Amino acid sequence: MIEFKMPSLGADMDEGKLLEWKVKPGDKVKRGDLVAVVETPKAAVDIEIWQDGVVQELITKPGETIPVGAVMARLAAAGEAPAAAPAPAPAPAPARHPVSPAARKHARELGVDVEKLPGSGPHGAVTVEDVERAAKAAPPKKEAAPPSDKTLAMRKAIAAAMSRSKREIPHYYLSQTVPMQRAQDWLTTYNEKRPVTERLLMGALQLKAVALALKGFPDLNGFWKDDAFQPAQGIHIGVAISLRQGGLIAPAIHDVAELGLDELMKALADLVRRARAGSLRSSEMSDPTITVTNLGDQGVDEVFAIIFPPQVAIVGFGRVAPRPWAEDGMIGAVPAVVASLAGDHRASDGHRGARFLAAVAALLQEPENL
């Protein structure tokens, strides 16, 4: 028998609210299938299952909030005989307010609170049309609206994680100015003949350089748990993405070092789109082994980031801008970026962090090899 539990989708999550089941008793599921949608303080997340089996019993009812680790459902493992008398499917929860996933996404985009909407779909489900009707009926916003419950929950989650980080993690900070002429020239040539749908952003090159550099610095890629460093199995980079309604989220792109630049760019674009539309997967929320934050578009020179626990490092990039640079005894202006690292001093030392930043800088000088 498999117990399917409420997963932890980050250090800032203590509990989750089940929004809907995507499976019912009797359904066969396989590793990687989406089985439920759970609301966390930061987003509604599609929850994957990591074992093959047959759903026996759905314990948690939609609308219920349960702690991380609580059993949500029971499944018969592949090859295991189903229980003699399968438990009956739970009665529909009276408190449930059914909302189609498309309507939920659309509501988020339009700023409509679906929980308060009457539904015209089957069993009173809120549909996309209901959301659009509500959005049109709502008076135009001229004054700044007070923060919604979701915004407050998001701030609370960020506050909890960042306070824990600053309380528990002895951060050290390092930065290095990295000349970007070669990377910029290479990118210009690469994008020159490509349609807009196939162009790369500098952010993709920076992510790949970080991932490749991490191969030589496993002490920066992993977690501090139970008073010890636990290296991660893969290099799954959490990408800090700001959300239009406020706050941020840092879901993972998996195995970044193994992706080609085109694949990585597609994965990045897809991740940003889904993060902002509210359709992330549980593995993307739970798997980051390090985070990269890029605030260059906002014009800052340098980022002094805070580590997202239990990770042990975060890399920041500022804007690529012309800066004075000395080479062969001559001073000129070259495009450059300040790359920074915040490291957990329990897991690594500044010496290692400095060598890591030097490795990132070196990789960005050979963009053709990324």
Next chain:
Amino acid sequence: MDAEEIGKVVLAELKRIAPELEDVAPAKPLRDQVDLDSMDWLNFLVALNERLKIEIPEADYRKLGTLEQIVDYLSAKAR
């Protein structure tokens, strides 16, 4: 498609990416008025490309600083 229709498409795609956007001053730098990062900008250009079937080379990005410039640029290309 004339400049007015192109302007409507541009504004609609901009608001799809930045739903909080209310009014845009056509002659003021767009990025001073809208919080657009590189990914937003790329998605905006991809959407314009899909709607208008006009290719915008990366070298021309610098010509697209304001809403007015974007509409003028696309109108010229649409002719």
